[in-house]
Amino acid sequence: MKKVILVLTFLLGFQYTNAQLFTKEKIKNLENFDKKRWSWGYFLGFNSYDFKFDYKEHPTNDILVEKSLGFNVGLIGNLRLNDYFDLRLEPGVVFSNRNLTYPDIPEDDNFREVKSTYVHIPFLVKFSTKRINNFKPFIVGGVSTSINLSSNEKNPDDNSAGEFRMMQSTYYYEVGFGIDLYLFFFKFSPSIRGVFAINDELKRDVDPNSPYTGNIDQMSTRGIFINFTFQ
Template sequence: MKQRVIKILSFAVLLGSNLNAQTYNNLFRTKDRMDNLEDFDLKKFSYGFFLAANNFDYKMNLSPVFGMDGSKSLVESKATYSFGAGLIGKMRLNEFMDLRLEPGLHFVQRDLTFNTFDHVNQYAGGTNYNLPFTPITEPGDEMINKIVKSTYIDIPLLLEVHGDRWYNSRPYAAAGINYLVNLQSNQTSMDDNQQNTFRTTTHNFGWSAEIGIQLYFSRFKLTPAIRGTFFTNNELVSDKETTPPYWTPAISTMQTRAFMLVLKFE
């Protein structure tokens, strides 16, 4: 009986040791583990698409005459959330660098508030900065709050620098230049803010910076990333000289800045 108990205990110890070794190998052994899509990044060209959640806002420098009341800003910009989508084209340059072209379409809305009326009315008689005008003492909501809708065709050219692949992931950083066309700019419209039409430039330029991590699955590569895009040109199209200086004369420069959460599929 005693010998039988000893045999059973010995068998249990051996079985437990074997199970522990197998569990350790399955969870932590990496030497012989196969990587997903091992040859994917060796291709000269590859393609994909992306989806983006966006936050677009305006960075504004206000006129000290019409846009500021002492240290108080009279024009405010409210960022809104939007979405975008686009295509990916990648060219492999070497082991650590890729060139990416990622044209996309972004649907954007921003809300501008002009609290300029009481302040600007003191210049109704005309100054070196404006012609005489009839003051508006009771502005309507459409005069104070301007909804600026934009549809951007964004064409960024990015240089990507990535580190070594760590099994099924690889970190990277990218930067580059953008050409952006605003399909809803109203730049050529004959109306301006007096007719409730806010005008911006159609053709724009900017730069982008991005960081992310590439995750390799059995059938595709998923890349979550954060991107910032910053316009370099002044997007503001001035109102007519005969329009009271409640709106665009209150703004010296206006440039888009955008932050995006991007999901790429390749």
């Protein structure tokens, strides 16, 4: 499903870009849109979240992570600095789901479902090329933070009672690319972005020798966002 969405998004973008580059169209949609100091919008999209595990001692078998497709929605505030650089704030909500399997633990208790709802707040720098007719490629990067509303950090029960716990706050760096497409009534921007957590997100079990958390040095999120922005 993720690959289908990705392929369709960029096929559409490629076809539109092709038309803009290799036709004689001279009429520009929303010609003065990027001259505004401030602009606003919203985004809808999909995500695929994973976990990266670093171990104190390498185990016989790695913890297995089963990823699934999640959903993103949020708002955009854009501050124009000049013709090529913008600052962006993109607060949103991210819904994700990951399943963990511990191969070295008996099968009756080796599975944990990790459902997460994040309030995600990126602060980004957007660098755009010069506009060509009705499209403009860009790259984007920056830092972000999130609050995991499903973290279970303060839950006194841990994996011994079947509860997988995470830290509530996480910090990331982000990098991605996309295309601004200037349509008749609005600007549409499909983009892809990688999201990489900096800090350890694992809330450890009370037992320091827990088979679920005892050998984990750091657990951090990494993910891909596919967003569709409307301004």
